[in-house]
Amino acid sequence: MDECLQDVIRCDLCETPVPPKHCEPCHLHLCEACVENHLSDQFKDHYIVPFKQRGSIPKCLYHSTNICIILCKDCNVPICKICSSFGEHVQHKKEDILKATAEKKELIRKDLRELEKFIYPRYQEAAKSIPVQRADVNKRSQNLTTALDKQGKAIHTEIYTIIQGMKSEIDDMDAQHIAAIDQHEVAINKTSTKIIKVILDLKRLLDTSDVCLVSEYTSRTEAFRSFPAQFQVTSLPTFTPQEINRADSATDWFSVRTSHHIPSKNAL
Ligand SMILES: [Zn+2]
Ligand SMILES: [Zn+2]
Ligand SMILES: [Zn+2]
Ligand SMILES: [Zn+2]
Numbered sequence: 001m002d003e004c005l006q007d008v009i010r011c012d013l014c015e016t017p018v019p020p021k022h023c024e025p026c027h028l029h030l031c032e033a034c035v036e037n038h039l040s041d042q043f044k045d046h047y048i049v050p051f052k053q054r055g056s057i058p059k060c061l062y063h064s065t066n067i068c069i070i071l072c073k074d075c076n077v078p079i080c081k082i083c084s085s086f087g088e089h090v091q092h093k094k095e096d097i098l099k100a101t102a103e104k105k106e107l108i109r110k111d112l113r114e115l116e117k118f119i120y121p122r123y124q125e126a127a128k129s130i131p132v133q134r135a136d137v138n139k140r141s142q143n144l145t146t147a148l149d150k151q152g153k154a155i156h157t158e159i160y161t162i163i164q165g166m167k168s169e170i171d172d173m174d175a176q177h178i179a180a181i182d183q184h185e186v187a188i189n190k191t192s193t194k195i196i197k198v199i200l201d202l203k204r205l206l207d208t209s210d211v212c213l214v215s216e217y218t219s220r221t222e223a224f225r226s227f228p229a230q231f232q233v234t235s236l237p238t239f240t241p242q243e244i245n246r247a248d249s250a251t252d253w254f255s256v257r258t259s260h261h262i263p264s265k266n267a268l
Contacts, residue, residue, distance in 0.1 A: 013038065022054035023047065024067055029054075045081065049098060057097060071100035195224055 011019040011031035021030040023038060024047045030038055039046055047069045049057065060066040060080035068078030074092035083089055095103075198220060205214055 020051050021048050022051050024049055024054065024057050024069075053098070069097050070094050071097050073100070191224065198224075 008017045009019065009029055010017050011034055012028045013034040014031060016031040016033070019029040019031040019034075021032065021035050022028065023030055025045055026038070028038065029051070030048065035048055039048070045066075047057065047067065057067045057069060058078055060068055060083060063080050063082045066080035066082060068080050068083075070079050070081065070084045071077070072079050072084070072089045072092045072094055075089065078097055079089055079094075084094055205217055208214065
């Protein structure tokens with residue numbers, strides 16, 4: 001019980017327990033009531049800090065008896081009273097170290113809050129959306145490929161149909177032409193047979209001495225002079241293969257165009 005009481009920290013001047021202040025240069029625990037009293041001793045430099053911050057004020061490297069109660073704002077270093085009044089820091093902006101520390105802590109809290117609440121979450125969101133973006137690109141290119149394949153098949157079918165149509169037109173036309181040539185052949189053969197018969201008749205007449213038969217002869221050659229109308233080919237189908245122009249036709253068939261900007265490797 002006695003040890004417990006001894007462990008309680010007390011004001012070094014009036015023994016009040018749990019003193020809230022501390023004079024750094026004097027190494028004294030002080031209660032609120034004694035602070036003013038202590039400061040009235042003007043033979044010494046005092047510097048009162050909250051009890052929690054006791055021992056946190058650094059000693060001056062150049063003036064070992066002094067503590068750095070001032071922050072040089074231009075150099076961002078703690079300095080002592082002597083350093084503040086002489087030398088390089090004289091013209092610099094300065095502030096009480098406790099006040100400056102409190103301000104810095106506030107700035108740190110503000111930065112921490114902003115980083116935790118706003119900045120970091122945005123990076124997390126961005127990181128989360130990366131796989132989604134990647135999947136989107138894959139899906140889009142898959143869709144395009146599928147659409148291209150489909151269009152390619154449709155074009156193949158269309159071309160096949162057109163070629164088949166043209167072929168059957170050619171077949172029809174050829175069939176008509178062959179039929180006409182067949183007719184012509186029949187007519188020529190028929191007339192040829194008649195002509196052979198007439199030639200034989202005429203030869204026989206020349207050989208005969210029968211005056212009556214010769215007298216009865218009338219010329220039938222006129223009938224053979226008009227040659228049977230030959231089949232006239234008026235419109236034979238023609239076909240001139242066109243050179244396939246890759247730049248025009250292919251892109252007209254495939255109206256899939258890329259609209260986004262991917263830096264071209266062939267920009268030269
Ligand atoms: Zn006291
Ligand atoms: Zn003091
Ligand atoms: Zn100093
Ligand atoms: Zn300075």
